[in-house]
Each structure stands twice: as C-alpha cells, then as structure tokens.
Amino acid sequence: MSEASVRAFFATHAPDVSLIDQGVSTATVADAAAALGVEPARIAKTLSLRIGDTVILVCARGDARLSNGKAKAALGAKPRMLGGHEVEELTGHPVGGVCPFGLPTPLPVYCDVSLRDFATVFPAAGSRTTSVELTPDRLAALTGATWADICTLPDAIAE
Template sequence: MSAQSVIAFLAAKAPDLAVIDQGASTATVIEAAAALGVEPARIAKTLSLRAGDRVVLVCARGDARLNNGKAKAALGAKPRMLGADEVEAITGHPVGGVCPFGLATPLPVYCDISLRAFETVFPAAGSRTASVEITPDRLAALTGADWIDICTLPDAGEPC
C-alpha cells in the first residue's frame, strides 16, 4: 500500500501535486531536509500518537517538539508515541514515510500551528524516500485536519 495509496489519494484529490521520490532516505527530518535541499524546519513530520483510547496524527514542523502539557490539554489525554509495528498496521505507512495521505485506517489529523511559519512544507509521501511539497493550509484542507497548538520550538522553548 503505502506510496501507492498516497499517489492514488493525491491523484483523486490533488492531481496538481507531485510525489517527489529522492531515491535516497528521507526517513528522518535531517535526511529529508538534506535530500530536498531545505531547512529541517520545513519538513512536516507526522507524529502517530495515542491519546487515551484514540489514535491521532499530528503534522508539525521538523524542528518542533511535542509539548506534553499542551498536547494533553488539546487532545484530552497524555499522548504517547505508537510503536513502529502499530504505526504501519494503522496508517499503512512505514515509520519514516508516515503522512496523513492515503491512510489504511481513517484517523483524526491535526496540524500544529508551527507549520504556518512557511509558505510550503514537505511531508512524507508513504515511503522512506518520497515527499510532497504543499502549503500548510492545503495540507490541512486535504486531510480534514484541525489546527492546534501543541508544540514548542527547540530554540528558546517558545510555543510554536
């Protein structure tokens, strides 16, 4: 599934967006930034979280950190990261390629306000070598995401 489901999702809902396959690992924020030639902050990492009995996806800028207090307040329970096997089983995407497109299981998607600092961002596209360039607002619109404020920037510990 994975990359193919993302390609099918984008073909149906956003045919103007092209999947960028680097042919090299984009599995981490640093690798993706290097492969795409952008600053790490512009990588839109997708976090797979369990908050209480719900699994949710949160897209945030690459250099942001999840703030547990803010996340608990926004999501209603303390979040915890899912394990790699659970992530792939639920999303259909391998860790390093997780994105909010073409999911195996419908999930609530949230976009952290940290993404709004950029004109375009680069979420993964279902594989460890693929990405897509998209505006943050379009990312939220295509995935039905709600905007939330649950991250902190690493620089000064200031909210995103």
C-alpha cells in the same frame, strides 16, 4: 502499497500534486532536509499518537517537539507515541514514510500551528524516499486536519 495509496489519494483529491522521489532516504527530518535542500524546520513530520483510546496523527514542523502539557490541554489527555509495528499497521506507511495521506482507515489529523511559519512544507508521502510540497493550509484541508498549538519550538525549549 504505501506509496501507491498516497499516489492514489493525490490522483483523486489533488491531481496537481506530484510526489517527489529523491531516490535516497528521507526517513528522518535531517535526511529529508538534506535530500530536498531545505531547512529541517520545513519538513512536516507526522507523529502517530494515542490519546486515551484514540489514535491520532500530528503534523508538525521538523524542529518542533511535542509538548505533553500543550497536547494534554488541547486534546484532553497526555499523548503516547505508538510503537513502529502499530504505526505501520494503522497507517499503512513504514516509519520514516508516515503521512496523513492514503490511510487504510481515516484517523483524526492535527496540524501544529508552527507549520504556518512557512509558505510550503514537505511531508512524507508513504515511503522512506518520497515526499510532497504543499502549503500548510492545503495540507490541513486535504487531510481534514484541525489546527492546534501542541508543539514547542527549539527557542522555547532552550529557555
């Protein structure tokens, strides 16, 4: 159902966007980057978080790490990752295919500003083998996302 809900989402909201099915796992950032032939940073991973009583989705570049301090400052509380069963229950997508499209019920979506480092990015598309290619601004527009600075990049992590 998950991939089907994403296909239905794009058929309604962006019929010009086609799902890319690699036929191999794109469930991790490394797998997706290898399958798509792009650098890992261009994979737009979707994190499922709980902020207080609210579940949110965060789209971030593949090499970024969630910063608890930045997230708390931007979102008002320390984020907690959801467990795999809860992720699938709330998003309708399996872990490894989670994306902000075709959700059974709307969830707040945030896009980390680091996505804007690229002309296009590749979020998952509801299954462990599918993705789409979008500009970061279109990703945000299609999902009603709020832009926020809530992740740290690898160079900043090493410092």
